[in-house]
Amino acid sequence: MLGRFIVFEGVEGGGKTTQLERSRQWLINSGWLTFLQAKGWVQQLVITREPGGTDLGRGLRQLLLQSTQEPIQDRAELLLYAADRAQHVEGFLRPHLTQRSLILCDRYTDSTIAYQGYGRGLDQTLIAQLNHIATNGLQSDLTLWLDLDVKTGLTRTHQRGKADRIEQADFTFHQRVQQGFTALAEANPHRIARINAAQPEVAVFQEIQVILSDRLTEWYGVRE
Ligand SMILES: Nc1ncnc2c1ncn2[C@@H]1O[C@H](COP(=O)(O)OP(=O)(O)O)[C@@H](O)[C@H]1O
Ligand SMILES: Cc1cn([C@H]2C[C@H](O)[C@@H](COP(=O)(O)OP(=O)(O)O)O2)c(=O)[nH]c1=O
Numbered sequence: 534m535l536g537r538f539i540v541f542e543g544v545e546g547g548g549k550t551t552q553l554e555r556s557r558q559w560l561i562n563s564g565w566l567t568f569l570q571a572k573g574w575v576q577q578l579v580i581t582r583e584p585g586g587t588d589l590g591r592g593l594r595q596l597l598l599q600s601t602q603e604p605i606q607d608r609a610e611l612l613l614y615a616a617d618r619a620q621h622v623e624g625f626l627r628p629h630l631t632q633r634s635l636i637l638c639d640r641y642t643d644s645t646i647a648y649q650g651y652g653r654g655l656d657q658t659l660i661a662q663l664n665h666i667a668t669n670g671l672q673s674d675l676t677l678w679l680d681l682d683v684k685t686g687l688t689r690t691h692q693r694g695k696a697d698r699i700e701q702a703d704f705t706f707h708q709r710v711q712q713g714f715t716a717l718a719e720a721n722p723h724r725i726a727r728i729n730a731a732q733p734e735v736a737v738f739q740e741i742q743v744i745l746s747d748r749l750t751e752w753y754g755v756r757e
Contacts, residue, residue: 536575536630537752539745540641540673544711545700546686546693547679547730548737549639553580555738556637556745565749566635568756575635582639584617587624593617598697605698607653611663614645618667626671641673643717643725648699651713652706675748677741678718679730683707 539556541549560566560578569575585594593613597605605613618641629636642664650660687707690700718725726744730737750756 536632536634536636537674538626538630538636538638538671540638540643540676541679542640542643542647542676542725543679543714543730544681544683544686544707546689547681548689548734549679551734552677552679552728552738552741553637553639555734556741559738559742559745560635565756569635569749569753572753574633574753576633577635578637579629579634580637580639581621581625583621583641583644584614586621586626586638587617589620589624590617598699600698600701607649607655610653611645611649611655611660614649615663615667618642618645618664622668622671630671638673641676642668643676643678643714646717647710647713651716652702652710654709673724674752675744676721676725677744678714678725678727679737680714680718680727681730683711685731 541553543549557578557580566575566578570577583590584597585591593616597610597613597617626636626638645660645664646657649655650657683704687700687704690696718727728737728740728744732740
């Protein structure tokens with residue numbers, strides 16, 4: 534794969550959206566993007582998210598996050614996230630990676646393991662199979678896990694506005710999700726980098742910047 538695929542993960546209110554935008558600006562302002570483009574190693578920097586990175590996905594996102602009278606069954610929820618991902622991988626991520634894009638993505642397969650696996654309690658083998666069907670094997674090159682305790686995260690999202698269907702799930706659900714991310718990070722120490730997201734925004738980004746600089750150097754060599 535020619536481009537690089539960086540994912541932001543974590544519980545609700547961890548600061549993914551905020552830090553993804555800071556990372557985008559830093560890649561531009563630090564000169565990294567200009568350098569990589571001048572070398573011909575990166576064509577463009579793109580931002581995307583799951584669910585909702587495609588037209589189909591935006592419809593699915595609305596279905597998944599709006600509050601409903603009829604409860605959405607756990608396996609139906611899992612399949613909707615998988616459908617969003619299949620469309621995103623084939624219609625957006627792979628074409629961009631083939632064209633040497635550097636991709637910053639808000640959530641990916643680890644969210645399904647954490648939310649539908651640890652959170653809902655669905656079988657992890659089933660989830661692994663579905664993730665494989667949806668991605669056809671496409672993994673992130675780097676995942677930045679914004680590690681924040683559930684209570685602080687939910688407080689932040691409540692301050693932001695009305696809670697969506699998943700945010701409304703009970704506290705123990707979100708605690709299981711957090712356990713999921715913790716286990717994933719332990720099992721994948723190189724792919725998943727833990728960030729202490731309980732710090733002020735600027736300090737969180739300083740940690741991210743160190744990791745991004747290291748990883749870009751590992752991938753592309755020292756910047757001239
Ligand atoms: N480090 C931080 N400290 C305090 N509040 C933060 C921090 N990072 C983000 N926020 C605020 O918390 C809320 C959730 O942040 P957001 O980036 O949308 O998180 P996520 O995308 O992970 O749900 C927003 O209102 C944001 O301004
Ligand atoms: C990608 C993915 C997300 N989710 C959930 C996590 C979030 O609650 C929700 C997506 O919201 P998110 O994109 O994090 O929205 P915001 O930035 O506005 O908080 O979907 C899953 O349950 N499984 C998945 O596979």
